Amino acid sequence: MKYLLGILAFCIFACTADYDTFGTSDYRVLNDLSFREQVSAPAVYSSEHRLEFDLQEIPDSLETWDSLTIDDIDVSHFATMHLVESRFSEFPQDSLELDSLADSVAYAEKPLREGEKIRLPAGHVIYMLVVSESKKKSIWKLEFRVPEKVSSSSDEESSSSESVSSSSEKNSGEISSSSFVGKSSASEKSSSSKISENSSSSEATPNSSSAEVLSSSSAEPLDESAPQILSLSIAGKKAEIDLERFAIHVDSLEFRTDLSKLKLSELTLSEGAMANVKVGESYDFGYGVAVTVTGKNGKTTTYQVKAGYQIPGSNFNIWKNSDVVPDTLWNNANTILTTTEKYTSGSMIGAKITTGKVVGKVASGSLYTADFNPKEVATLAMADASKWPDGNELLDFGKPFGARPEMMEVKFSYTGKGDSCEMYILLENRTGNKNINRKASDVNKLIASAWYRSTTADNSGRVNPDVVSISPADKNGMRTLLLKLHYGVPLSGSAIEKTAIFRTTLQSKESVAINNSLVQGTGEEPVTHVRIVFASSADGNHYKGVKDATLIIDSVRLIY
Known part of the structure:
Protein backbone atom coordinates (compact mmCIF):
# COMPACT_ATOMS: atom_id res chain seq x y z
CA MET A 1 0.00 0.00 0.00
CA LYS A 2 2.73 2.50 0.93
CA TYR A 3 4.28 2.34 -2.53
CA LEU A 4 1.02 3.66 -3.99
CA LEU A 5 0.66 6.53 -1.58
CA GLY A 6 3.16 8.95 -2.52
CA ILE A 7 4.69 11.49 -4.66
CA LEU A 8 6.51 13.21 -1.86
CA ALA A 9 8.28 10.36 -0.08
CA PHE A 10 7.42 11.41 3.39
CA CYS A 11 10.60 10.12 4.83
CA ILE A 12 10.59 13.81 5.54
CA PHE A 13 10.00 12.62 9.05
CA ALA A 14 13.13 12.70 11.12
CA CYS A 15 10.93 12.74 14.14
CA THR A 16 11.79 16.01 15.79
CA ALA A 17 10.20 19.40 16.06
CA ASP A 18 12.07 22.29 17.64
CA TYR A 19 10.34 24.54 20.08
CA ASP A 20 11.61 27.80 21.50
CA THR A 21 8.97 29.23 23.78
CA PHE A 22 8.36 27.62 27.14
CA GLY A 23 8.30 29.09 30.62
CA THR A 24 11.12 28.31 33.02
CA SER A 25 10.70 25.29 35.26
CA ASP A 26 10.48 25.38 39.07
CA TYR A 27 11.13 21.65 39.49
CA ARG A 28 14.11 20.83 41.71
CA VAL A 29 13.61 17.21 42.74
CA LEU A 30 16.55 14.95 43.59
CA ASN A 31 15.70 11.52 42.14
CA ASP A 32 18.98 9.71 42.54
CA LEU A 33 22.59 10.31 43.60
CA SER A 34 25.41 7.81 43.89
CA PHE A 35 29.18 7.74 44.34
CA ARG A 36 31.73 5.31 43.01
CA GLU A 37 33.09 4.59 46.51
CA GLN A 38 29.77 3.66 48.16
CA VAL A 39 28.95 0.09 49.21
CA SER A 40 25.29 -0.03 48.22
CA ALA A 41 22.24 2.14 47.69
CA PRO A 42 22.01 5.04 50.17
CA ALA A 43 19.45 5.30 52.93
CA VAL A 44 17.09 8.06 51.86
CA TYR A 45 14.99 10.28 54.13
CA SER A 46 13.12 12.42 51.65
CA SER A 47 11.08 14.45 54.13
CA GLU A 48 14.30 15.48 55.90
CA HIS A 49 16.28 16.06 52.69
CA ARG A 50 18.96 13.71 53.94
CA LEU A 51 20.92 10.76 52.48
CA GLU A 52 23.20 8.33 54.31
CA PHE A 53 25.96 6.50 52.45
CA ASP A 54 28.14 3.59 53.55
CA LEU A 55 31.58 3.71 51.93
CA GLN A 56 33.78 0.81 50.86
CA GLU A 57 36.83 -0.32 52.77
CA ILE A 58 39.69 2.15 52.53
CA PRO A 59 42.32 0.96 50.01
CA ASP A 60 45.92 0.46 51.09
CA SER A 61 46.99 3.50 49.06
CA LEU A 62 44.89 5.85 51.22
CA GLU A 63 44.79 6.71 54.90
CA THR A 64 41.09 7.54 54.67
CA TRP A 65 38.46 8.48 52.10
CA ASP A 66 39.29 12.16 51.51
CA SER A 67 37.46 12.47 48.20
CA LEU A 68 34.53 10.86 46.39
CA THR A 69 33.73 10.42 42.70
CA ILE A 70 30.20 11.21 41.54
CA ASP A 71 28.70 8.17 39.89
CA ASP A 72 25.20 9.28 38.92
CA ILE A 73 23.14 12.47 39.29
CA ASP A 74 19.42 12.39 38.56
CA VAL A 75 17.57 15.66 39.18
CA SER A 76 14.55 17.33 37.61
CA HIS A 77 14.71 18.19 33.94
CA PHE A 78 16.61 21.49 33.43
CA ALA A 79 17.70 21.51 37.12
CA THR A 80 21.35 21.37 38.20
CA MET A 81 23.18 20.27 41.35
CA HIS A 82 25.77 22.44 43.12
CA LEU A 83 28.03 22.23 46.18
CA VAL A 84 27.05 24.45 49.11
CA GLU A 85 29.90 26.79 50.11
CA SER A 86 28.34 28.32 53.26
CA ARG A 87 29.01 26.94 56.73
CA PHE A 88 26.31 26.51 59.37
CA SER A 89 25.92 24.58 62.61
CA GLU A 90 22.43 23.12 62.29
CA PHE A 91 20.45 21.45 59.53
CA PRO A 92 16.69 21.86 60.04
CA GLN A 93 14.05 19.19 59.42
CA ASP A 94 11.03 21.45 58.96
CA SER A 95 10.22 21.99 55.27
CA LEU A 96 9.80 25.77 55.61
CA GLU A 97 13.11 26.08 57.43
CA LEU A 98 14.78 23.92 54.78
CA ASP A 99 13.47 26.21 52.06
CA SER A 100 14.68 29.27 53.96
CA LEU A 101 18.13 27.76 54.42
CA ALA A 102 18.32 26.80 50.73
CA ASP A 103 17.61 30.40 49.74
CA SER A 104 20.23 31.84 52.08
CA VAL A 105 23.33 29.70 51.46
CA ALA A 106 26.10 30.43 48.97
CA TYR A 107 26.89 27.73 46.44
CA ALA A 108 29.41 26.94 43.72
CA GLU A 109 28.46 28.44 40.38
CA LYS A 110 29.65 25.43 38.38
CA PRO A 111 27.14 22.54 38.32
CA LEU A 112 28.34 19.12 39.41
CA ARG A 113 28.79 16.48 36.72
CA GLU A 114 29.07 12.71 36.68
CA GLY A 115 32.71 11.62 36.91
CA GLU A 116 33.83 14.64 38.99
CA LYS A 117 35.56 14.21 42.33
CA ILE A 118 34.56 16.19 45.40
CA ARG A 119 36.52 16.49 48.61
CA LEU A 120 35.08 14.70 51.65
CA PRO A 121 35.45 16.90 54.76
CA ALA A 122 36.73 15.49 58.05
CA GLY A 123 33.20 15.51 59.45
CA HIS A 124 32.02 13.28 56.59
CA VAL A 125 29.11 15.58 55.75
CA ILE A 126 28.48 17.40 52.46
CA TYR A 127 25.62 19.77 51.58
CA MET A 128 24.29 20.18 48.06
CA LEU A 129 21.71 22.35 46.32
CA VAL A 130 19.39 21.31 43.51
CA VAL A 131 18.71 24.51 41.55
CA SER A 132 15.75 24.68 39.18
CA GLU A 133 15.77 26.44 35.82
CA SER A 134 13.93 29.33 37.51
CA LYS A 135 16.63 29.40 40.26
CA LYS A 136 14.45 27.96 43.01
CA LYS A 137 16.55 25.82 45.36
CA SER A 138 16.34 22.64 47.39
CA ILE A 139 19.07 21.75 49.90
CA TRP A 140 20.21 18.21 50.76
CA LYS A 141 22.46 16.82 53.45
CA LEU A 142 24.76 13.90 52.62
CA GLU A 143 26.20 11.88 55.49
CA PHE A 144 28.94 9.30 54.91
CA ARG A 145 29.86 6.38 57.16
CA VAL A 146 33.56 5.62 56.67
CA PRO A 147 34.89 2.20 57.80
CA GLU A 148 37.98 2.00 59.99
CA LYS A 149 41.28 1.56 58.20
CA VAL A 150 42.45 -2.07 58.18
CA SER A 151 45.84 -1.93 59.89
CA SER A 152 47.53 -4.98 58.36
CA SER A 153 46.87 -7.88 56.02
CA SER A 154 47.24 -10.43 58.84
CA ASP A 155 44.16 -9.21 60.66
CA GLU A 156 42.28 -8.06 57.56
CA GLU A 157 39.61 -10.72 57.86
CA SER A 158 38.63 -9.93 61.42
CA SER A 159 38.97 -6.18 61.05
CA SER A 160 36.88 -5.94 57.93
CA SER A 161 34.04 -7.94 59.41
CA GLU A 162 33.97 -5.66 62.45
CA SER A 163 34.51 -2.29 60.79
CA VAL A 164 32.63 -2.44 57.52
CA SER A 165 29.04 -1.26 57.73
CA SER A 166 26.36 -3.91 57.50
CA SER A 167 24.38 -1.91 54.96
CA SER A 168 25.19 -4.45 52.25
CA GLU A 169 23.28 -7.09 54.19
CA LYS A 170 20.37 -4.76 54.87
CA ASN A 171 20.14 -3.76 51.23
CA SER A 172 20.98 -7.10 49.63
CA GLY A 173 17.63 -7.10 47.87
CA GLU A 174 18.07 -3.63 46.44
CA ILE A 175 19.82 -2.61 43.25
CA SER A 176 23.16 -1.10 44.11
CA SER A 177 25.03 1.70 42.39
CA SER A 178 28.21 1.13 40.45
CA SER A 179 30.80 3.33 38.76
CA PHE A 180 29.99 5.71 35.94
CA VAL A 181 32.94 7.62 34.60
CA GLY A 182 31.10 9.89 32.20
CA LYS A 183 31.44 10.43 28.47
CA SER A 184 35.18 9.81 28.50
CA SER A 185 34.69 6.13 29.34
CA ALA A 186 32.20 3.34 28.89
CA SER A 187 32.51 2.37 32.54
CA GLU A 188 29.26 2.96 34.35
CA LYS A 189 26.95 1.61 36.92
CA SER A 190 23.24 1.46 36.62
CA SER A 191 21.48 2.53 39.75
CA SER A 192 17.84 2.15 40.62
CA SER A 193 18.17 3.52 44.15
CA LYS A 194 15.52 6.13 43.35
CA ILE A 195 14.64 8.67 45.99
CA SER A 196 11.46 7.71 47.83
CA GLU A 197 9.63 8.70 50.97
CA ASN A 198 11.07 7.30 54.21
CA SER A 199 9.88 8.31 57.65
CA SER A 200 13.09 7.31 59.44
CA SER A 201 15.07 10.08 61.08
CA SER A 202 18.43 10.75 62.66
CA GLU A 203 20.16 13.66 64.33
CA ALA A 204 21.62 16.37 62.16
CA THR A 205 25.39 16.63 62.04
CA PRO A 206 27.08 20.05 62.00
CA ASN A 207 28.92 20.94 58.83
CA SER A 208 32.65 20.63 59.41
CA SER A 209 33.89 22.14 56.17
CA SER A 210 32.78 22.91 52.67
CA ALA A 211 33.35 20.39 49.86
CA GLU A 212 35.59 20.99 46.91
CA VAL A 213 35.51 19.72 43.33
CA LEU A 214 38.61 17.77 42.27
CA SER A 215 39.69 16.41 38.90
CA SER A 216 38.02 13.35 37.40
CA SER A 217 39.62 9.92 37.44
CA SER A 218 38.76 6.48 36.13
CA ALA A 219 37.16 3.69 38.13
CA GLU A 220 39.38 1.46 40.27
CA PRO A 221 39.60 -2.23 39.27
CA LEU A 222 37.94 -4.95 41.30
CA ASP A 223 39.92 -5.93 44.39
CA GLU A 224 41.43 -9.35 43.71
CA SER A 225 40.50 -10.52 47.21
CA ALA A 226 36.83 -9.61 46.73
CA PRO A 227 34.37 -12.45 46.07
CA GLN A 228 33.27 -12.76 42.47
CA GLN A 310 16.95 -7.83 20.70
CA ILE A 311 14.47 -6.41 18.21
CA PRO A 312 14.17 -8.84 15.28
CA GLY A 313 15.87 -7.56 12.15
CA SER A 314 18.16 -5.20 14.03
CA ASN A 315 21.24 -6.44 12.18
CA PHE A 316 19.57 -5.17 8.96
CA ASN A 317 20.89 -8.13 6.99
CA ILE A 318 17.61 -9.36 5.49
CA TRP A 319 15.63 -7.21 3.05
CA LYS A 320 12.55 -7.53 0.87
CA ASN A 321 12.93 -4.96 -1.89
CA SER A 322 13.67 -1.77 0.10
CA ASP A 323 12.16 -2.95 3.38
CA VAL A 324 14.01 -4.40 6.35
CA VAL A 325 12.60 -7.79 7.35
CA PRO A 326 10.47 -8.07 9.43
CA ASP A 327 8.69 -4.97 8.11
CA THR A 328 6.06 -5.41 10.82
CA LEU A 329 8.65 -3.90 13.19
CA TRP A 330 10.96 -1.80 11.02
CA ASN A 331 9.52 0.68 8.58
CA ASN A 332 10.39 3.66 6.40
CA ALA A 333 8.55 6.19 4.27
CA ASN A 334 9.70 5.09 0.83
CA THR A 335 7.20 5.94 -1.89
CA ILE A 336 8.23 6.66 -5.46
CA LEU A 337 11.45 8.16 -4.05
CA THR A 338 13.52 5.49 -2.30
CA THR A 339 15.48 7.19 0.48
CA THR A 340 16.05 4.06 2.57
CA GLU A 341 17.56 0.99 0.92
CA LYS A 342 19.82 -2.01 1.37
CA TYR A 343 23.53 -1.17 1.56
CA THR A 344 26.49 -3.53 1.12
CA SER A 345 30.22 -2.98 1.57
CA GLY A 346 32.33 -6.12 1.42
CA SER A 347 30.72 -8.56 3.85
CA MET A 348 28.75 -5.80 5.59
CA ILE A 349 25.01 -5.46 4.97
CA GLY A 350 23.08 -2.54 6.40
CA ALA A 351 20.66 0.29 5.70
CA LYS A 352 21.51 3.36 3.63
CA ILE A 353 19.37 6.31 4.66
CA THR A 354 19.65 9.36 2.39
CA THR A 355 18.00 12.77 2.24
CA GLY A 356 16.46 13.48 -1.16
CA LYS A 357 14.46 16.18 -2.85
CA VAL A 358 11.30 15.85 -4.89
CA VAL A 359 8.88 18.49 -6.19
CA GLY A 360 10.96 21.12 -4.38
CA LYS A 361 10.49 19.39 -1.01
CA VAL A 362 13.17 17.89 1.22
CA ALA A 363 12.63 14.20 2.00
CA SER A 364 14.75 12.88 4.85
CA GLY A 365 15.69 9.25 4.76
CA SER A 366 14.38 7.35 7.77
CA LEU A 367 14.16 3.98 9.44
CA TYR A 368 12.09 3.43 12.55
CA THR A 369 9.92 1.19 14.68
CA ALA A 370 6.73 2.80 13.41
CA ASP A 371 3.94 2.49 10.84
CA PHE A 372 4.03 4.98 7.99
CA ASN A 373 0.70 6.60 7.09
CA PRO A 374 -1.57 3.95 8.66
CA LYS A 375 -4.56 6.29 8.15
CA GLU A 376 -3.92 6.13 4.39
CA VAL A 377 -3.93 9.87 3.80
CA ALA A 378 -4.08 10.60 0.07
CA THR A 379 -0.90 11.61 -1.70
CA LEU A 380 -2.02 15.12 -2.66
CA ALA A 381 -3.22 15.77 0.87
CA MET A 382 0.14 14.68 2.31
CA ALA A 383 1.87 17.06 -0.07
CA ASP A 384 0.09 20.07 1.45
CA ALA A 385 2.43 21.45 4.14
CA SER A 386 -0.30 23.80 5.36
CA LYS A 387 -2.35 20.74 6.30
CA TRP A 388 0.62 18.72 7.59
CA PRO A 389 3.19 21.15 9.09
CA ASP A 390 4.72 18.27 11.06
CA GLY A 391 5.09 15.10 9.02
CA ASN A 392 5.47 13.01 12.17
CA GLU A 393 1.71 13.25 12.65
CA LEU A 394 1.32 10.93 9.68
CA LEU A 395 3.19 8.15 11.53
CA ASP A 396 2.26 5.81 14.37
CA PHE A 397 5.48 5.47 16.38
CA GLY A 398 6.41 2.62 18.69
CA LYS A 399 6.13 -1.17 18.77
CA PRO A 400 5.17 -3.51 21.65
CA PHE A 401 8.20 -4.21 23.83
CA GLY A 402 8.73 -5.13 27.47
CA ALA A 403 12.46 -5.03 28.27
CA ARG A 404 14.61 -2.43 30.08
CA PRO A 405 17.98 -2.09 28.30
CA GLU A 406 20.78 -0.08 29.87
CA MET A 407 22.47 0.95 26.62
CA MET A 408 22.00 0.94 22.86
CA GLU A 409 24.93 0.27 20.57
CA VAL A 410 24.72 1.44 16.94
CA LYS A 411 27.25 0.79 14.20
CA PHE A 412 26.97 3.69 11.75
CA SER A 413 28.56 6.27 9.48
CA TYR A 414 27.31 9.73 8.53
CA THR A 415 28.11 12.22 5.81
CA GLY A 416 25.94 15.21 6.55
CA LYS A 417 27.13 17.93 4.16
CA GLY A 418 26.19 20.41 6.89
CA ASP A 419 22.98 18.62 7.89
CA SER A 420 22.38 16.79 11.21
CA CYS A 421 21.48 13.15 11.67
CA GLU A 422 19.19 11.80 14.37
CA MET A 423 19.38 8.49 16.26
CA TYR A 424 17.41 7.75 19.40
CA ILE A 425 15.57 5.22 21.51
CA LEU A 426 12.55 5.86 23.75
CA LEU A 427 10.91 3.38 26.10
CA GLU A 428 7.23 4.03 26.78
CA ASN A 429 4.44 2.95 29.07
CA ARG A 430 1.04 3.14 27.36
CA THR A 431 -2.46 2.53 28.56
CA GLY A 432 -3.41 1.79 24.94
CA ASN A 433 -1.60 0.03 22.12
CA LYS A 434 -1.49 1.82 18.77
CA ASN A 435 -1.56 5.60 18.66
CA ILE A 436 -3.96 5.51 15.72
CA ASN A 437 -6.51 4.11 18.18
CA ARG A 438 -5.51 6.41 21.01
CA LYS A 439 -8.37 7.61 23.20
CA ALA A 440 -8.50 10.92 24.99
CA SER A 441 -8.13 9.06 28.28
CA ASP A 442 -5.03 7.12 27.17
CA VAL A 443 -1.70 8.15 28.66
CA ASN A 444 1.70 7.53 27.06
CA LYS A 445 4.58 7.98 29.51
CA LEU A 446 8.28 8.34 28.76
CA ILE A 447 10.17 5.74 30.81
CA ALA A 448 13.69 6.08 29.41
CA SER A 449 15.53 7.81 26.57
CA ALA A 450 18.88 8.07 24.82
CA TRP A 451 19.40 10.54 22.00
CA TYR A 452 22.12 11.39 19.49
CA ARG A 453 21.99 14.36 17.13
CA SER A 454 25.09 15.60 15.34
CA THR A 455 26.41 17.12 12.13
CA THR A 456 29.34 14.70 12.27
CA ALA A 457 29.97 11.03 12.92
CA ASP A 458 32.44 11.63 15.75
CA ASN A 459 30.13 13.61 18.09
CA SER A 460 32.07 16.85 17.59
CA GLY A 461 30.31 20.19 17.47
CA ARG A 462 27.46 19.38 19.85
CA VAL A 463 27.14 18.10 23.41
CA ASN A 464 25.23 14.81 23.54
CA PRO A 465 25.11 13.82 27.23
CA ASP A 466 23.61 10.40 26.48
CA VAL A 467 26.75 9.36 24.56
CA VAL A 468 29.09 7.03 26.44
CA SER A 469 31.57 6.58 23.60
CA ILE A 470 32.11 6.65 19.83
CA SER A 471 34.85 4.51 18.32
CA PRO A 472 37.20 5.48 15.50
CA ALA A 473 36.07 4.48 12.00
CA ASP A 474 36.82 0.91 10.93
CA LYS A 475 37.94 -0.24 7.45
CA ASN A 476 34.38 0.25 6.17
CA GLY A 477 34.19 3.77 7.62
CA MET A 478 31.80 2.58 10.35
CA ARG A 479 31.91 3.78 13.95
CA THR A 480 30.35 2.20 17.04
CA LEU A 481 28.15 4.58 19.03
CA LEU A 482 27.25 3.64 22.61
CA LEU A 483 24.26 5.46 24.11
CA LYS A 484 23.24 5.22 27.77
CA LEU A 485 19.50 5.08 28.40
CA HIS A 486 18.44 7.39 31.20
CA TYR A 487 15.39 6.22 33.13
CA GLY A 488 13.08 8.98 34.32
CA VAL A 489 13.69 12.62 33.40
CA PRO A 490 16.15 12.96 30.47
CA LEU A 491 19.59 14.37 31.13
CA SER A 492 19.96 18.12 30.90
CA GLY A 493 21.24 19.07 27.47
CA SER A 494 19.85 16.00 25.72
CA ALA A 495 18.57 16.70 22.20
CA ILE A 496 15.12 15.59 23.36
CA GLU A 497 14.76 19.08 24.87
CA LYS A 498 14.48 20.54 21.35
CA THR A 499 11.81 18.17 20.13
CA ALA A 500 8.04 17.93 20.19
CA ILE A 501 7.99 14.68 22.19
CA PHE A 502 6.18 16.36 25.09
CA ARG A 503 4.03 18.69 22.98
CA THR A 504 0.38 18.24 23.95
CA THR A 505 -1.28 19.80 20.90
CA LEU A 506 -1.21 18.55 17.32
CA GLN A 507 0.08 20.88 14.61
CA SER A 508 -2.26 19.52 11.97
CA LYS A 509 -5.97 20.29 12.10
CA GLU A 510 -6.77 17.13 10.13
CA SER A 511 -8.94 14.64 12.02
CA VAL A 512 -6.62 11.76 11.06
CA ALA A 513 -3.50 13.36 12.57
CA ILE A 514 -1.79 10.93 14.95
CA ASN A 515 -0.87 11.94 18.49
CA ASN A 516 2.53 10.44 19.40
CA SER A 517 3.19 12.74 22.37
CA LEU A 518 4.42 11.59 25.77
CA VAL A 519 4.23 12.79 29.34
CA GLN A 520 7.14 12.31 31.70
CA GLY A 521 7.14 9.09 33.71
CA THR A 522 9.16 8.23 36.79
CA GLY A 523 11.22 5.58 35.02
CA GLU A 524 9.88 2.82 37.26
CA GLU A 525 6.73 2.04 35.25
CA PRO A 526 6.58 -1.17 33.19
CA VAL A 527 7.79 -0.77 29.61
CA THR A 528 5.12 -1.52 26.99
CA HIS A 529 6.56 -0.01 23.78
CA VAL A 530 9.86 0.97 22.17
CA ARG A 531 10.49 3.78 19.70
CA ILE A 532 13.80 3.66 17.77
CA VAL A 533 14.45 6.21 15.03
CA PHE A 534 17.24 6.81 12.52
CA ALA A 535 17.05 9.82 10.19
CA SER A 536 19.52 11.43 7.80
CA SER A 537 18.02 14.90 8.45
CA ALA A 538 17.08 15.74 12.03
CA ASP A 539 14.52 18.36 11.03
CA GLY A 540 13.13 16.47 8.08
CA ASN A 541 9.63 16.36 9.50
CA HIS A 542 9.56 20.12 8.82
CA TYR A 543 10.82 19.62 5.23
CA LYS A 544 14.30 20.85 6.18
CA GLY A 545 17.56 19.11 5.31
CA VAL A 546 20.44 18.83 2.88
CA LYS A 547 20.15 16.71 -0.25
CA ASP A 548 22.41 13.62 -0.24
CA ALA A 549 23.07 13.73 3.52
CA THR A 550 23.66 10.02 4.14
CA LEU A 551 23.35 7.92 7.29
CA ILE A 552 24.39 4.26 7.08
CA ILE A 553 23.33 1.85 9.83
CA ASP A 554 24.98 -1.55 10.02
CA SER A 555 23.37 -2.88 13.19
CA VAL A 556 21.67 -2.02 16.47
CA ARG A 557 22.28 -3.90 19.70
CA LEU A 558 20.53 -3.47 23.04
CA ILE A 559 22.73 -4.05 26.10
CA TYR A 560 21.16 -4.98 29.43
Missing part, protein backbone atom coordinates in the same frame (compact mmCIF):
# COMPACT_ATOMS: atom_id res chain seq x y z
CA ILE A 229 30.70 -14.32 40.19
CA LEU A 230 32.68 -16.39 37.70
CA SER A 231 29.79 -17.43 35.47
CA LEU A 232 26.01 -17.18 35.42
CA SER A 233 23.19 -18.33 33.15
CA ILE A 234 19.58 -17.19 32.93
CA ALA A 235 16.94 -19.40 31.29
CA GLY A 236 19.74 -21.51 29.83
CA LYS A 237 21.52 -18.52 28.28
CA LYS A 238 25.08 -17.79 29.41
CA ALA A 239 25.48 -14.24 30.69
CA GLU A 240 28.15 -11.68 29.88
CA ILE A 241 30.04 -10.34 32.91
CA ASP A 242 31.08 -6.69 32.72
CA LEU A 243 33.42 -5.94 35.62
CA GLU A 244 33.80 -2.29 34.60
CA ARG A 245 30.21 -1.57 35.60
CA PHE A 246 29.64 -4.63 37.81
CA ALA A 247 26.88 -5.72 35.48
CA ILE A 248 25.90 -9.22 34.37
CA HIS A 249 23.52 -9.41 31.45
CA VAL A 250 21.84 -11.78 29.03
CA ASP A 251 20.89 -9.91 25.86
CA SER A 252 19.64 -12.65 23.54
CA LEU A 253 16.43 -14.14 24.89
CA GLU A 254 13.51 -14.71 22.54
CA PHE A 255 11.78 -11.49 21.52
CA ARG A 256 9.08 -10.41 23.99
CA THR A 257 9.92 -13.13 26.52
CA ASP A 258 8.28 -12.53 29.90
CA LEU A 259 11.31 -11.25 31.83
CA SER A 260 9.58 -11.04 35.21
CA LYS A 261 9.91 -14.76 36.04
CA LEU A 262 13.16 -16.12 34.63
CA LYS A 263 14.99 -19.06 36.16
CA LEU A 264 18.56 -18.69 37.37
CA SER A 265 19.92 -21.79 35.66
CA GLU A 266 23.61 -21.66 36.61
CA LEU A 267 25.82 -19.74 39.05
CA THR A 268 29.54 -20.24 39.72
CA LEU A 269 31.22 -18.25 42.50
CA SER A 270 34.79 -17.79 43.63
CA GLU A 271 35.97 -20.29 46.24
CA GLY A 272 34.06 -20.17 49.52
CA ALA A 273 31.68 -17.40 48.43
CA MET A 274 27.90 -17.34 48.92
CA ALA A 275 25.17 -15.37 47.11
CA ASN A 276 21.71 -14.07 47.98
CA VAL A 277 20.13 -15.94 45.03
CA LYS A 278 19.65 -19.65 44.36
CA VAL A 279 20.00 -21.72 41.22
CA GLY A 280 16.61 -23.05 40.13
CA GLU A 281 14.68 -20.10 41.56
CA SER A 282 12.92 -17.53 39.36
CA TYR A 283 13.55 -13.78 39.57
CA ASP A 284 12.48 -10.56 37.82
CA PHE A 285 15.53 -10.08 35.64
CA GLY A 286 13.65 -7.56 33.52
CA TYR A 287 13.90 -4.86 36.17
CA GLY A 288 17.16 -6.35 37.37
CA VAL A 289 18.30 -8.13 40.51
CA ALA A 290 21.08 -7.01 42.83
CA VAL A 291 23.10 -10.15 43.45
CA THR A 292 25.41 -9.76 46.44
CA VAL A 293 28.27 -12.22 46.82
CA THR A 294 29.83 -12.60 50.26
CA GLY A 295 33.29 -14.10 50.69
CA LYS A 296 34.83 -16.01 53.60
CA ASN A 297 36.68 -12.85 54.61
CA GLY A 298 33.41 -10.93 54.99
CA LYS A 299 33.90 -8.83 51.89
CA THR A 300 30.98 -8.37 49.53
CA THR A 301 30.59 -7.61 45.84
CA THR A 302 27.25 -6.61 44.35
CA TYR A 303 26.36 -7.09 40.70
CA GLN A 304 23.37 -5.82 38.79
CA VAL A 305 21.95 -8.80 36.88
CA LYS A 306 19.50 -8.18 34.02
CA ALA A 307 18.11 -9.96 31.00
CA GLY A 308 16.48 -8.88 27.78
CA TYR A 309 16.23 -9.41 24.06
